[in-house]
Amino acid sequence: GIQVEQSPPDLILQEGANSTLRCNFSDSVNNLQWFHQNPWGQLINLFYIPSGTKQNGRLSATTVATERYSLLYISSSQTTDSGVYFCAVGASGSNYKLTFGKGTLLTVNP
Amino acid sequence: DAGVTQSPTHLIKTRGQQVTLRCSPISGHKSVSWYQQVLGQGPQFIFQYYEKEERGRGNFPDRFSARQFPNYSSELNVNALLLGDSALYLCASSLGRLGSGSGANVLTFGAGSRLTVL
Numbered sequence: 558g559i560q561v562e563q564s565p566p567d568l569i570l571q572e573g574a575n576s577t578l579r580c581n582f583s584d585s586v587n588n589l590q591w592f593h594q595n596p597w598g599q600l601i602n603l604f605y606i607p608s609g610t611k612q613n614g615r616l617s618a619t620t621v622a623t624e625r626y627s628l629l630y631i632s633s634s635q636t637t638d639s640g641v642y643f644c645a646v647g648a649s650g651s652n653y654k655l656t657f658g659k660g661t662l663l664t665v666n667p
Numbered sequence: 668d669a670g671v672t673q674s675p676t677h678l679i680k681t682r683g684q685q686v687t688l689r690c691s692p693i694s695g696h697k698s699v700s701w702y703q704q705v706l707g708q709g710p711q712f713i714f715q716y717y718e719k720e721e722r723g724r725g726n727f728p729d730r731f732s733a734r735q736f737p738n739y740s741s742e743l744n745v746n747a748l749l750l751g752d753s754a755l756y757l758c759a760s761s762l763g764r765l766g767s768g769s770g771a772n773v774l775t776f777g778a779g780s781r782l783t784v785l
Contacts, residue, residue, distance in 0.1 A: 598779050655774065
């Protein structure tokens, strides 16, 4: 099956700093989503972005499908940004499921 | 408008018992997917249902089963519980079957049911 690798596994920032999270995947995809999981376990959909670039406030994402990677940018980080960020992909040949990476644990200190 | 609702939120079972978890999708969503998340890992796909039919199944034993009702709500059943079944079980809904179009592909997750098996 498709492999999803996220980096870095852990990231510690001071409030106000910027960061870039990366997601590499091993096969062509027709579905890619970024999620934020808060400390209580709730998964929040941030972006549906199988290709191209999107922005939502301080967050933006870019997927280069031909090179099999996606990036999530967080600018001017806040303590409420803390949590685990997951990249999840749906492979073109098995589009009924999403395969998640192991996530990036982000800690933003005041 | 209510989001995806799951029940119960927490439960404790002993080995060998059976458990049923419930999920109500967002109104208008016809697809429900179930995922298992063990501590420290990303969610892992169990099932997808669309229009009351199973459209996909992950690499889980036959002890795991699910169904979708005419109102699009869903139940996940796990029989003969093992210690390793302890996890957060997540339900997600989407407009349509994954892969059928950009709007249909966005998953919205519920808060999960946290199962502890002793």
